[in-house]
Amino acid sequence: MAKLYRKALIATALLTALAGSAARANVIVTPVGSPLFVAADFHLFAAPIGTAASGYAEFSETQQLILPPPNHLPNPTLGIGPGAAHAGPYDHEMADGVAANGYIEGTTFTTEQYSNGSGVYFVFMLLPSTGSPAGSSPDFASGPILANAVFPLTISGVTFTDGTLNDPLAEFAVPAINLVPGFEGFDGYSHLPFFFADNFDFASRPVTGGYEYRVSILDGSGNGYNIVAGFDVVPVPEPATWLLMIMGGLALGLVRWRIGLNVAASPATAH
Numbered sequence: 001m002a003k004l005y006r007k008a009l010i011a012t013a014l015l016t017a018l019a020g021s022a023a024r025a026n027v028i029v030t031p032v033g034s035p036l037f038v039a040a041d042f043h044l045f046a047a048p049i050g051t052a053a054s055g056y057a058e059f060s061e062t063q064q065l066i067l068p069p070p071n072h073l074p075n076p077t078l079g080i081g082p083g084a085a086h087a088g089p090y091d092h093e094m095a096d097g098v099a100a101n102g103y104i105e106g107t108t109f110t111t112e113q114y115s116n117g118s119g120v121y122f123v124f125m126l127l128p129s130t131g132s133p134a135g136s137s138p139d140f141a142s143g144p145i146l147a148n149a150v151f152p153l154t155i156s157g158v159t160f161t162d163g164t165l166n167d168p169l170a171e172f173a174v175p176a177i178n179l180v181p182g183f184e185g186f187d188g189y190s191h192l193p194f195f196f197a198d199n200f201d202f203a204s205r206p207v208t209g210g211y212e213y214r215v216s217i218l219d220g221s222g223n224g225y226n227i228v229a230g231f232d233v234v235p236v237p238e239p240a241t242w243l244l245m246i247m248g249g250l251a252l253g254l255v256r257w258r259i260g261l262n263v264a265a266s267p268a269t270a271h
Helices: 002-024 057-066 093-100 239-265
Strands: 026-032 037-048 072-075 079-082 108-110 118-128 134-137 140-144 153-161 164-174 192-198 209-218 224-234
Touching: 026 037, 037 057, 037 093, 037 224, 057 072, 057 079, 057 093, 057 118, 057 192, 079 192, 093 118, 118 209, 118 224, 153 192, 164 192, 164 209, 192 209
Parallel strands: 108 224
Antiparallel strands: 026 224, 037 118, 072 079, 118 192, 134 140, 153 164, 153 209, 209 224
């Protein structure tokens, strides 16, 4: 019985790691030069990405769920672009969208969450910094902007597993807003969202281990950020392990209940 209890406690520790890893978000942001924008509102979570059979259409659908109409609209140049004008602040729109859709954030994901139509997303928002100029954007006539002068932004992303390149995740350029059809008259962006996602479909080595999304964002003068988002991909627990997790949770609950009774009965609590 004691051995079974210890196994249950070990299994419960694994469950705690899966459920509570959001509190240990591992995002490292390193400035390059003197960028006139900031990266904020970082989130790591598992969500549908799609399969080859669907053309990975679910990737675009997930973006639209997180930043839905009318404030944001699909855009052939930007992926997700400006929609209806809306006031800021814009530094919690990703957080709001992730929470509204019930996506579970964390830094530990199972192989099931990293395959078969599901992937791990890394999302964030670029925003004007305190030194950014004022101008017009699709959201306002005058306010702080990511000015057209700093564009194009050159974006590159790669996935590393246990320190080794596993997938060249993405490489693209973001144009100034006045070069995006339909937005020619504006001085800059009020905010600019980014979505990265990957899974075993694109990996040269579909293995468990320590993963990193390494993202570089540089403006036309070479200023910007290097961003690293780290997480782990672990095997799906066997059914017997899930049973031990449940037993461990019940056992820990019983211990806490008994401790509560002892504290309530202690004369010291009466002082």
